[in-house]
Amino acid sequence: MSVIRKTIDLKKILRLNKIKRNKIGLVPTMGTLHEGHLSLVNEALENCDEVWVSIFVNPIQFNDPKDFKLYPSDPNSDIKKIHSVSKDINLFIPKSVREIYPANPISEKFDFGILDKVMEGEQRPGHFNGVATVLKKLFEIFEPNHVFFGEKDYQQTLIVSKLIDNLFPKISLMVCPTIRNENGLALSSRNNHLPKKYQKICGVIFESLLLAKENCGKMSYLDLNKTIKTKIEKSNSLKLEYFEVRNEKNLEPFTQINKNIRYRAFICVRAKGIRLIDNLLLT
Numbered sequence: 244m245s246v247i248r249k250t251i252d253l254k255k256i257l258r259l260n261k262i263k264r265n266k267i268g269l270v271p272t273m274g275t276l277h278e279g280h281l282s283l284v285n286e287a288l289e290n291c292d293e294v295w296v297s298i299f300v301n302p303i304q305f306n307d308p309k310d311f312k313l314y315p316s317d318p319n320s321d322i323k324k325i326h327s328v329s330k331d332i333n334l335f336i337p338k339s340v341r342e343i344y345p346a347n348p349i350s351e352k353f354d355f356g357i358l359d360k361v362m363e364g365e366q367r368p369g370h371f372n373g374v375a376t377v378l379k380k381l382f383e384i385f386e387p388n389h390v391f392f393g394e395k396d397y398q399q400t401l402i403v404s405k406l407i408d409n410l411f412p413k414i415s416l417m418v419c420p421t422i423r424n425e426n427g428l429a430l431s432s433r434n435n436h437l438p439k440k441y442q443k444i445c446g447v448i449f450e451s452l453l454l455a456k457e458n459c460g461k462m463s464y465l466d467l468n469k470t471i472k473t474k475i476e477k478s479n480s481l482k483l484e485y486f487e488v489r490n491e492k493n494l495e496p497f498t499q500i501n502k503n504i505r506y507r508a509f510i511c512v513r514a515k516g517i518r519l520i521d522n523l524l525l526t
């Protein structure tokens with residue numbers, strides 16, 4: 244397993260490996276790895292000859308500087324976790340922000356239509372331009388054949404898909420299922436900030452998505468929204484930021500059941516100030 248800290252060294256290795264015509268898989272992450280990330284890594288190992296995991300907490304995708312400061316980071320534990328999966332995985336952990344952004348870290352402006360205007364895009368202005376900027380850089384450096392992302396960040400996967408369609412048509416995007424804890428809470432690095440007690444309480448987020456699946460088309464959208472808000476906020480420590488049902492292809496809002504459209508429910512809940520997001524295919 245190699246751990247590369249400088250972009251210049253990484254490019255040299257990649258150039259040499261290109262001669263072997265290896266099928267390269269890239270799993271971009273911000274570290275604090277959990278079983279969700281490891282499932283992406285396993286999928287990459289199954290589908291590629293050479294697997295790279297990047298660990299970089301990208302400053303320009305945080306619209307809230309406090310959130311960036313608090314974002315958990317533990318590279319040594321990440322290296323151990325990756326090592327336990329396989330010794331054949333390569334890690335890129337940039338030594339500093341300059342390895343990715345040699346000049347000022349500034350977002351490019353992309354046109355994602357409504358994909359970056361609603362839900363996470365609306366609540367976190369500039370977030371998806373920041374995500375797309377860093378991914379564009381990583382895709383240019385690695386020139387991967389496959390890239391791996393989790394379904395938990397479904398809106399992000401639509402952004403990545405659009406970025407790939409527009410700029411990197413040779414890359415194939417693989418979206419892997421959400422991994423949950425025993426209470427149904429989707430695994431996320433942010434869960435590390437939640438006391439154990441809350442990790443249990445937050446099982447109600449996935450329960451709400453299941454309730455939406457059960458009742459979609461039976462209850463009016465308005466009633467469904469009210470029921471979910473009441474269910475979430477029954478616990479004083481949780482606050483519903485949004486619950487929305489949208490067309491999973493283009494994020495157009497739900498109007499009425501149509502068997503030709505796949506609708507997905509999206510939810511964001513604040514628990515002790517931590518934003519937790521999740522989603523589920525309804526139809």
Ligand code: PAF
Pocket residue numbers: 271272273299301304374377378396399
């Ligand atoms: O999902 C994440 O962890 C980040 O948004 C990503 C894709 C690694 C870009 O920084």
